[in-house]
Amino acid sequence: MTAGKQHEGFGWLQILRLGLVQASIGAIVMIATSMLNRIMVVEYGLAAAIPAGLVAWHYVVQLSRPLWGLGSDRGGQRSAWIMLGMSLLGLGTLIAVNAVFLVPGHRPVALAIAFLGFTMIGAGVGAAGTSQLALLASGVAPARRAAAAATTWIMMVAGIIVAAASAGALLDPFSPQRLALVASGVILSALVVTALALFRLEPAERNQLNAAETDDAPTMREALDEIGNEPAARHFTLFIFVSMLAYSMQDLILEPFAGLVFAMSPGQSTQLSGMQHGGVLTGMIVAGIGGSAFRSRLPGELRSWITLGCLGSALALAALAIGAASGPGWPLVPNVFALGFFNGVFAVAAIGAMMGLAGAGERTREGVRMGVWGAAQAIAFGMGGLVGALGVDFARRGLGHDAAAFQLIFSIEGGLFVAAAWLAFKVSRPEPAARVEAMGS
Template sequence: MSGKRLGWFGIIRLGLVQTALGAIVVLTTSTLNRVMVVELALPATLPGVLVGLHYAVQVLRPRLGYGSDVGGRRTPWIVGGMLALSLGAATASLAVALMSVQPLLGIALAVLAFTVIGGGVGAAGTSLLVLLAKQVDPERRGPAATIVWMMMIAGFVVTATVAGHLLDPFSLTRLVAVSLGVAAAAFVLALIAVFGIEGRAAPEPQQSPQTPQSPQAMPPFREAIRQVWGESRARRFAVFVFVSMLAYSGQDLILEPFAGTVFGLTPGESTRLSGVQHAGVFLGMLLVALACGRLARGRLGSLLGWTVGGCIASGAVLLTLAFSGFVVGSWPLRATVFTLGVANGAFAVAAIGSMMSLVNDGRAKREGVRMGLWGAAQAIAFGLGGLLGTLAVDLLRWALAAPTSAYAMVFAGEAMLFFLAAGLALRVRGVRGGAAGGRAHAQGSGYAPVGGD
């Protein structure tokens, strides 16, 4: 193979982009959410709508990826996306502060900010994954995806922990200052990560118009998506992704308000609690990577087993979290949230590994459409999960006049979704994807191990 491919150091450098991205996202989706609900006493539906908006904008990911294809370089789109994300996060913090004196004007500014945030995440994230796929050897792509995803979680953990300490004693002025600092630091980190990396990587092979991969050989988009949807495994996996991510995202926007409302935690304490959860997510991902990777040679379980087990464990912990509000004084909240993070992390990285294992399972040269289908299912689920979770809390608090019972019912509902997702994951096993048969099916474990051949 001609040209220089990305080694492990280059992969880690690109992972720093995900670290920077995660640092900004955790601040906008967790801390700003809690401040709107608890400190400003606004309806929980408001941050749910804002975060849902930022996911809705990411439906444009295919168009943003196409733009980088036309230009032939991914770095400008990564840098531009991170700049938009940083500016959007800074504007969002200003909008929250403005809500305290001019609610309508602050909300309008927040709508603009979260729209920009969604566009930034879509542009940077999509181009980063394309760059990894193009410049990393096939045998390293599985471990590379795990490394990059875990580095994003590291961004969650570090930011939640450091920002949590800096936010106390809390004030809106301090919130804006911390948000500006995080946004600036994240953008500089992303710049350092991508500087010169694309120029040193192997160039993409040139294709003639007569090659099978040229646009002329491909059917129209509507026909391609129809073909992929007609593949039983791809379709069932898309449904699994939607349901599981709906449950996964439904807890994000209500956990910190729950800790503040029911357990009486301060903004700094609840932000640090978010750091505890993401530390658990990091550990759960690491466990799956070690258990299913080359070193374990699959002896400690397949991706299917970890996906199903992670869903069941997540549901079980959510049921205990629903009960915790009724015994506040004696309940180990931090330990519960950490365990939830471990279960979520195991499920999430196993599901990501499953996507990578199944993306070639079906009609040839539809890998991008297939991954796009699952990515769209994930984005829609994330947007709906945050919105429906916060809306359910608001409606139940109004109907029951009891915050503890309202949060308990929502957590229990999310647990049921996780149990349903576990059943859907089992249905994916043994179903052939389409014309190409099934590599994962042939291995007899449901899915290929992370980093497996």
């Protein structure tokens, strides 16, 4: 059997099925990081730092992503690793939900159980997410990578929206029993959707090829050494960290900025956040269509899309800094939409590039490389929101002026995006000709 037949490449139906997996991951994570966060603070009176710390811990656990990726490289079938991760994610979320019920009378025990739950959540996200991206990278032809990345990420956002809307409608009037039923329903639905989406997704010949390559799979130390000694992979790892750090810094400060500097009400600031997410989705669609139309991959058009997204984000943040000085009257809504748009452009292009470089290793395969980059992203996400929020707090105290504090943080964030654009240009290694030919459609 020829390599071309072994790697015919996923069609759009298979890509959509993997998008359903991504949507299912997003739906369960929404319960753990969003819904439980509010319930812990409002309904059970915990300090906001407690759920924030648990969410940060689940990012720390995702440092295990390279190990999960290496396991899926050696396992011969990535679908099984995805299901294992989804099972860990679902069970960990149920444990965290039930831990909350113990808060009123057994707070230390409740927090210990919640810690266990969020540990499993982090491990589950790492196992399922890394294996899903590795399967996407190994199965999608180069010309479709940008569109495939856009499709799966848009479906993840859609999964979060659908789960949040459904859970929110069913959760009122709130009671512990209702929370348990709603959470269980979302988790069960996500597991069923994932199982159906993965059913016979990987052709038997692909599994046989993966098993044959297992004999030559490097150890974790050898894999990390190869990635560290490869300039493109090393620069890309740093790019992922810097760009995602900048991307996540605004998460916890955009709505307070709108309230403190522009005197927006909670409802208005929430709508502003929705406008930003609308911009992100638009940017993802544009980059997905544009990246595929020009059959782009690094080096070349995808690198240009990444640079456009990073520099556009930096300019939008510079405009927000100017708006902080101007105050009410500044076109804040289109400014925030532009920020979201360029964030979406760079995010999809970066994921498409990640899938391309994942197949460029001499011995390392897609799983461990996706794991390394996923770990870099998790660290950046965990740090970004915290750095942004603490930075604003310290700057407000030190400068004594809200607008000046936000100006400083937005300027730092913009500088990080400029640095990320420069790093993107240093990612210059093309894919090996054999791998590109094997994956061509």
